[in-house]
Amino acid sequence: MDRLQTLEMFVAVADRGGFAAAAKAQNVSPPTVTRAISALEERLGVSLFHRSTRAVALTDDGASFLPRARQILADIQDAERRVSGAQSEPRGQFYVTAPVMFGRLHVLPVIAAMLEQYAQLDVRMMLIDRNVRMVEEGIDVAVRIGPLADSSLLAVPIGFVRKKLVASPAYLARHGHPEKPSDLSRHQTIGTTGPRAMGEWRLDDKRVKTEPRLLLNTMDATVAAAEAGLGIANLLSYQVEEPIRQGKLIEVLEPVDPQLLPVNLLFESARRSLPATRIFIDAMKDRAMDQGLTRLGGA
Structure with missing residues (x-):
């Protein structure tokens, strides 16, 4: 078994909390996953999981190794997508996250239109009212409302709310x-x-x-x-x-606060050239304009 498959199985076990669930997700047998993790632990010289009859949990070494494993897999996926990105039509997986209500009201209609238009595109939406770690979660584009923290991520403003x-x-x-x-x-x-x-x-x-x-x-x-x-x-x-x-x-009490809260689309620079990213950003800009989010304070 190659190292890439082993890393995928390690991440699957960590995400699903068990070897059987990871095996099902990877479409292999549980013994295959068990052997792969054991071989990885032997190669690294550390234990990655605490094992019991009831649960599987990451050790400190496993928790430290997990974000690195995710990054490796994300880099490989990104490299593959950049090669296919030379094609003008989006394909493969596209990952986006947004606040729950904003995602339902404004992101989902854009995604629905993209799915209708591009038959080879699959989308994973994570609607959650907190900021997720984009690199670790493999997110392509995140919708953020409010001031942005300093980071290496690129930001495209699409409007304001208040x-x-x-x-x-x-x-x-x-x-x-x-x-x-x-x-x-x-x-x-x-x-x-x-x-x-x-x-x-x-x-x-x-x-x-x-x-x-x-x-x-x-x-x-x-x-x-x-x-x-x-x-x-x-x-x-x-x-x-x-x-x-x-x-x-x-x-x-109108208006209660003169401060306008910016709405931004965040993404890594490596994802800028991907067709799905470009099309999504352009579509979100158009929707923000149509819905009045580009006017001062939105609705």
Whole structure:
């Protein structure tokens, strides 16, 4: 068995937490995977996994080796794709990640159109409200909202969004409209957990402490809770554009924050020339313009 196959099996065992699951994913027998990992450990002179009858877990050496193994496989895949990238039509696997709601509303329609047009293209979408490690996860393009950390990744800006405080007409009819940020202390607020979790809201360059009675872990649920009249929610413009248009939500304290949050597409420089990357970026630019994200603050 060659070293590339061995590395693929090592990563598969680490990802799936077992030899049998890895064997199924690699379409080989469990003993084949077991022998391959044993041979790899013997060659490296270390143990890569703790083995028990119930579970398989990475050792410290295995955890240290895993990102390097992923990088090797990603580099080989990238080299193969760069060669085939001389062709104008995208093919093979394309990996993209985005925040959940933004991905559902804006990335999925672009991906659907690409799949319809390019029969040899397969796409893996990871919709998650946190930043994933692009190199380790083999991501081609990531959608990021907000300020970017310094990195070697390339960034293409496609638009902006802004914060909005919203509540349902029924809630405001019962509790009234806040006229200034300090009025929020007498209102029910809806909070979020995860990346945008906060114990205070920034409003007009001031920070207002909030003590939400309801905490939710997804933006979809937060929008639904606001529509149900459970309080005032702090969301992003693209998340509430449709409910506001339909009259289900009303913006209060407009504008609550003059800061615009950029929407960027991130990718490694090596992936810039790949047909799928180029086509996806161009399509996302067009969609952002069509949906008003290129106007100041979006919707």
